[in-house]
Amino acid sequence: MFVQNFFNALGLGALYGLIAVGYTMVYGILRLINFAHGDIFMLGAYFVFFATIQYKLPWALGVALAIGGATLCGLLVDRIAYRPLRGAPRISALISAIGVSFFLQNLGVVVFTGMPRAVIRPRELTNPLPIKDIIPLEFLQAGRIGEVRLIPLAIWVPVVSFLLVAVLLWIVYKTKPGLAMRAISRDIETTRLMGVSVDRVIALTFALGSALAAFAGIMWALRYPRVEPFMGVIPGFKAFIAAVFGGIGSIPGAMIGGLILGFVEIMSVAFFPHLSGYRDAFAFILLIFILLVKPTGLLGERMEEKI
Amino acid sequence: MQIVLDVQNLNIWYGGIHAVKGVSLSIEKGDIVTLIGANGAGKSSTIRAIAGLVKGYRGTIQYTDAGGTQVQLNNRPPEDMVRMGIALSPEGRRILPHLTVEENLRLGAYSRKDKAETASDMEYVYNLFPRLRERRGQKGGTLSGGEQQMLAVGRALMSRPDLLMLDEPSLGLAPKLVGEVFGIIREINRQGKTILLVEQNALAALSIANKAYVLEVGATAVSGTGEELLQDPRVRDAYLGA
Ligand SMILES: Nc1ncnc2c1ncn2[C@@H]1O[C@H](COP(=O)(O)OP(=O)(O)O)[C@@H](O)[C@H]1O
Ligand SMILES: [Mg+2]
Numbered sequence: 001m002f003v004q005n006f007f008n009a010l011g012l013g014a015l016y017g018l019i020a021v022g023y024t025m026v027y028g029i030l031r032l033i034n035f036a037h038g039d040i041f042m043l044g045a046y047f048v049f050f051a052t053i054q055y056k057l058p059w060a061l062g063v064a065l066a067i068g069g070a071t072l073c074g075l076l077v078d079r080i081a082y083r084p085l086r087g088a089p090r091i092s093a094l095i096s097a098i099g100v101s102f103f104l105q106n107l108g109v110v111v112f113t114g115m116p117r118a119v120i121r122p123r124e125l126t127n128p129l130p131i132k133d134i135i136p137l138e139f140l141q142a143g144r145i146g147e148v149r150l151i152p153l154a155i156w157v158p159v160v161s162f163l164l165v166a167v168l169l170w171i172v173y174k175t176k177p178g179l180a181m182r183a184i185s186r187d188i189e190t191t192r193l194m195g196v197s198v199d200r201v202i203a204l205t206f207a208l209g210s211a212l213a214a215f216a217g218i219m220w221a222l223r224y225p226r227v228e229p230f231m232g233v234i235p236g237f238k239a240f241i242a243a244v245f246g247g248i249g250s251i252p253g254a255m256i257g258g259l260i261l262g263f264v265e266i267m268s269v270a271f272f273p274h275l276s277g278y279r280d281a282f283a284f285i286l287l288i289f290i291l292l293v294k295p296t297g298l299l300g301e302r303m304e305e306k307i
Numbered sequence: 308m309q310i311v312l313d314v315q316n317l318n319i320w321y322g323g324i325h326a327v328k329g330v331s332l333s334i335e336k337g338d339i340v341t342l343i344g345a346n347g348a349g350k351s352s353t354i355r356a357i358a359g360l361v362k363g364y365r366g367t368i369q370y371t372d373a374g375g376t377q378v379q380l381n382n383r384p385p386e387d388m389v390r391m392g393i394a395l396s397p398e399g400r401r402i403l404p405h406l407t408v409e410e411n412l413r414l415g416a417y418s419r420k421d422k423a424e425t426a427s428d429m430e431y432v433y434n435l436f437p438r439l440r441e442r443r444g445q446k447g448g449t450l451s452g453g454e455q456q457m458l459a460v461g462r463a464l465m466s467r468p469d470l471l472m473l474d475e476p477s478l479g480l481a482p483k484l485v486g487e488v489f490g491i492i493r494e495i496n497r498q499g500k501t502i503l504l505v506e507q508n509a510l511a512a513l514s515i516a517n518k519a520y521v522l523e524v525g526a527t528a529v530s531g532t533g534e535e536l537l538q539d540p541r542v543r544d545a546y547l548g549a
Contacts, residue, residue, distance in 0.1 A: 176417065183403050183414050190401040193358060195389030195418030195466060301405075 005270045007154040011223065013262020014161035018216040019239030020246065020254035021165060022209025028185040028249035029205055031090060035097040036077050037213055038236020039104035044070035044214025045221035045231060046112055049119055059122055067214045073104075074210025075203055083199060108229030116228035119221045125153040157219050164212055165255050172251060177204055185249065234280065241287045247300025256298060261286065308335040310371060311470055311501050312357065312393075317366035319352045327352050327364070328525040334470070334503055334518075339496050341504040341512040341533065343546060344522035350505045351398050353522070354474050357503075358395040359385035373469045389418045394468035398475050398505075400459040404448025408439055411447050411458055415465030425465070432461040435491060453484040460488070464495070471495065472503045477511060489515055509546035513537045521546070 019041055026034045047069045051062030081100045085093045129150045172178040180201045183191040192198050220235065221227050238261055239254075246257025261283055269276045290297060312334040319327035327349040334340045342350050356364050357380065368380040372391050380388065388395075394415075402411050412432060416425045433440035436457040442450060447458060456476055463471055473492065477485040485508065493515050496502050506512035513519055516533035521542060529542060536542045 176413075179406070179410060179414055180417065182406060182410075186403050186405060187401060189360060190397065190403065191414070192385045193360070193389070193395055193397060193401075194414045194462070195386045196414075197384075197386050 001270075003148045004150065004154075005266055007150060007158070009263040009266035010259070011154055011157040011219075011262070012266060013259035014158040014255075015216045015220055015223075015258070016235065016239045016242045016261050017255035017258025018161050018164065018212045019235060020243040020258045021168060021251055022213050023240050024243040024246070024248055024251060024254040025181070025205050025209050027243070029181060029202060030082070030093070032082065032093050033097060033240065034077075034082075034206075034209075035094075035101040035236075036074075036081070036104055037209065038232030038239070039101050039108070040070050040074045040077070040210045040232070041213040041217035041220070041236060042108060042227075042229060042232035043073050043104070044217030045227045046108070046229075047214070048218045048221060049117060049227045053117075053120055063215075063218055066218055067211050070214030070217070071207050071210045074206045074213070078203055078206040083202075086199075105229055105233070112227075112229055114229060116226045119225040119227060121153070121222055121225050125156065125222060126151045129155075153219075153222055157223065160215070160219070164215060165251070168208060168212065169251060171208065177201055181205055238280075238283045241283045243297075245286060245290045245297055247297030249301070250297070250299040253297055253299035308337075309375075310334065311336050312371075312503070313367075313369045314353070314357065315367045315369075317353060317356060317364060317368070319349070319356060319361055319364045326525055327356075329366075330520075330522065330525070330527050332520050332527070332530070334501060336501055337496075337499065338517040339492070339502045339504060339515055339533075340518045340520070341506055341516040342520050342522060343506050343509045343512055344528075345546075346507065347524075348522040349525040350522055351474055354395065354472050354503065354505050355397075357388075358393065358472065359383055359388045370470075386418065389466050389468075392467075392469035393472065394463040394466045394470070395472040396459040396463040396474065396476065398478065400455045402447040402450075402455050402458050402462065404446060406447055407444055408447060408450070408458060409443045411462050412439075412465050415462035416467075418466060424467070428465055428467055432464055435464075435494070436461055452479050453481070453488075456480060456484075456488060457491075460491070460495075468500065470501045470503065472505075474505045475507060476504070477506065477508045485511055509542070510537075513542075513547075 019037065022037050023034060026032055044066050047066035048062050051057045051065050052059055077100055081096045082093055085096055129152060131148050131150060172181060180191060180196045184198055184201055188198055239258060242257035242261045243254045245260065246253030264282050264286060265279055268282055269279055310333050314330065314332045317327055317330040330349065330353055342353065344350050352361060355361050357368055370378050370380050370391060370393065372378060378391060403414065412429055416428065419425050438454055439457055439461055442454065447455065450458060460473065460476060476488050480488065489511050492502060492504065504512055504516065513533040513536050519531060519533050519536045520527050521529040521536065529536060529539060531539065
């Protein structure tokens with residue numbers, strides 16, 4: 001049981017983390033909470049649903065198309081809803097973000113219908129792993145682990161998530177556009193003075209965040225095998241909490257925040273099943289707790305207000 | 308001599324405030340031109356307009372690039388200026404405190420694609436400011452004021468500009484460091500760069516300038532060679548405390 005819960009929590013936490021990374025990057029650069037981020041996650045899930053289940057494309061191709069499509073949507077959101085407001089007071093962009101989020105959800109209802117749809121999962125991802133053949137049962141019993149039932153998906157989700165975040169960290173800390181991103185997060189004007197086309201770097205940030213959210217949406221659709229237009233709301237909210245918890249602006253912080261949230265959620269329900277109704281409340285308790293104890297989050301630095 | 312930059316009748320407003328009222332100036336290739344004046348005279352506004360950071364000004368700013376092509380700078384974004392060979396080291400240094408010295412310098416070279424040449428310019432900057440080499444892995448925010456100023460100048464040099472603009476490089480520096488920084492400015496000029504230097508420290512600026520403009524409440528009050536202005540009674544009274 002514990003092993004199953006562990007992988008469950010790891011997977012859920014990694015997905016929260018993947019979404020949280022997008023919130024934290026956009027916030028770090030624009031001081032904007034991109035409320036539409038959870039809806040890009042939803043679009044990623046729908047796109048993969050249509051590509052593979054409706055149009056019967058191979059999964060690899062469907063995933064690629066879904067990520068490409070959702071990334072394009074993320075770029076459009078920036079271009080249409082945020083870029084024209086770059087010089088405006090921050091509250092304008094925030095209101096625009098909320099508007100875009102409602103728009104995408106309702107567009108989802110109109111285009112995809114509000115009805116949840118089942119995702120048929122590829123068998124290779126759901127056939128239980130032959131754990132007994134790999135690890136002798138006596139071992140498991142000796143470790144008081146008992147019988148374990150794991151599907152490959154439970155392993156793939158965290159592994160792929162961590163790989164993606166590793167790639168992202170490499171981009172941010174080792175490449176030229178990454179250098180520009182880190183510079184913009186402190187001082188947009190000076191960064192422009194260095195010859196950086198700031199709007200292009202911001203677009204890249206949205207593209208990366210959207211691609212990760214789409215990936216998370218796809219894996220989410222495989223885990224709970226269904227899609228619906230409001231599926232991005234709660235995960236989006238929790239991922240945002242994870243980003244704040246980890247220290248908004250920090251990519252490793254977002255991932256750690258997501259993992260902690262995943263573990264708190266799964267383990268609290270596992271150990272206190274009668275509290276399972278409060279599952280969603282744990283995220284908020286965690287948020288209030290960190291805001292009281294360390295308002296900048298676990299790995300957050302103090303962010304000076306921009307003048 | 309060839310005119311690198313020609314500003315005609317520059318007017319800048321901030322809301323209702325008419326901050327720069329018809330400033331004209333021209334810079335010849337290879338010169339050090341200085342713009343001096345009291346706090347609030349409009350020096351930074353002028354230099355920032357040239358760099359593309361001020362929107363909606365009136366007047367013309369004409370630039371002649373290294374190849375001899377004349378370009379109108381009005382309404383171009385700052386990243387274009389860098390590509391055309393104009394770099395600004397802004398007032399207050401504005402180095403990025405959370406990036407290392409080397410990353411700050413790499414940022415200065417952002418618009419360049421010539422890797423080998425960029426690396427050799429990095430060497431050049433480190434030779435100009437050996438203390439930056441010692442601190443290359445250190446975060447910019449941990450440097451002293453003087454070192455940060457050197458980093459700001461070095462970073463501007465990393466784009467390999469033809470016209471280097473410096474906004475108050477002596478701001479907040481101890482007198483001994485001011486001398487050092489001005490010595491380096493002169494050295495950079497000797498190696499062929501045209502320099503536009505904005506300063507409140509009039510004496511230091513006039514001593515190294517070929518040409519100088521005095522700005523008073525948004526307008527050009529006096530201009531001449533550095534030598535002439537050092538002798539000018541009005542300038543001596545108002546800015547040199549003599
Ligand atoms: N961004 C701005 N918004 C409003 N007023 C400004 C702004 N920048 C400069 N000013 C005003 O314009 C005038 C000239 O300022 P500035 O160009 O910074 O002068 P200097 O560099 O000579 O000290 C000052 O009165 C200043 O208050
Ligand atoms: Mg100034």
